[in-house]
Amino acid sequence: MRTNKEFEAIGKALADLNIPSVIASAANVLLTAAATEWLTVLTALASPHRGSLARSAALTSLMGNDALTLDARIQADPRRLDDELSGELQMLATLVGERGVAALLEYSLINGLTDRVVTRPDGERHLTDLRQVGEMLHHVSHREQLTPAGLATWLAEHMGNDVLASGARVRRLESDDAAVQMASLHASKGLQWPVVYLPSLADRYISDEKLPRFHSEPEHQRSLYVGGKDGPGFSDAHVQYAAEDAGESLRLLYVGFTRAQSQVVAWWAPTGQNTRPAPLHRVLFGRARDTSHIPDKTALPSDRDAWQNSKPSQRVATSAWNMLSLPTLLRVNSPARLFRPAHALSPGRWTPSGAAPHTAP
DSSP states (O other), X not given: OOSXXXXXXXXXXXXXXXXXXXXXXOOBGGGSHHHHHHHHHHHHHHSTTOHXXXXXXXXXXXXXXXXXXXXXXXXXXXXXXXXXXXXHHHHHHHHHHHHOHHHHHHHHHHTTHHHHHHTSTTHXXXXXXXXXXXHXXXXXHHHHTOOHHHHHHHHHHHHTXXXXXXXXXXXXXXXXXXXXXXXXXXXXXXXXXXXXXXXXXTOOOOOOOSSOEEEETTTTEEEEOOSOTTSTTHHHHHHHHHHHHHHHHHHHHHHHHTTEEEEEEEXXXXXXXXXTTOHHHHHHHTSOTTOOOOOXXXXXXXXXXXXXXXXXXXXXXXXXXXXHOSOEEEEOOOGGGTTSOOOOOOGGGTSOTTOOOEEOO
């Protein structure tokens, strides 16, 4: 999958079938609500006597006060509330100074953090993020000997860096056992699963790139053309960019097929424009017999030709196998349903009546 809309649509379809799902991606955990809560608490720990900061921290999951109760306490005796919150924050600041951020996380867990969070719709996700950010802050504080104020500064700086995460910042899965894991092809590199489903390999949108990126010859250096559409050399730069982008889509197809340990399932369903340049479509219908060349675009076959070519005895059913050397399972809708979008994710419901899945040898 490539877009958030695809993740949302498939996640909703799975949820409608009571199948849990999680997203495996390169998302940065420091860009989550959990990081914001940690920043709020650390800022309050650095200035525990400031009532507004203390009240904001009190409303986080880590401290566990709900808004209605806090508002009632403010109306009853605001000074007493501020004194109590200030005392708790000073105690937590001392705890962090002596034992690190991990002690603050442990304090929150003992005082009901898990029960408070898991009742939310995104509870497991948020609890996992809180743990991960807390562990990261604990290591940073020990490595750089930072006070709560220093940690707040460090966290605020890194939260403002909206880049793909790597290492410890890659957002963990909240659950990876009895759940369908959804991942982009880029994020799945280096990972493997027993069964892999690839629903989008026959759909590739090509945008009108105004600043084409390409590798220039003869040094093969990464280049960015900034001369505009009317500039000299734009046409050549755009042709090079399009060719490299088409090749990258084939490499991502290879990544997708090679993530499976036992079985990989892909769907081909033609659309007006996005199927012609799609990697799976080009592999299945674009390569001539006994050749290795795969064109950047391939015309759509008729329903009859597509159905005939999908038979195991024909080259189409095995072309992906020949290219990838993998046990590939290819499902193709019958001619009458060729353009009907699939509506369920249960494997047994994707195959039309009378048409068995085709498994490459």
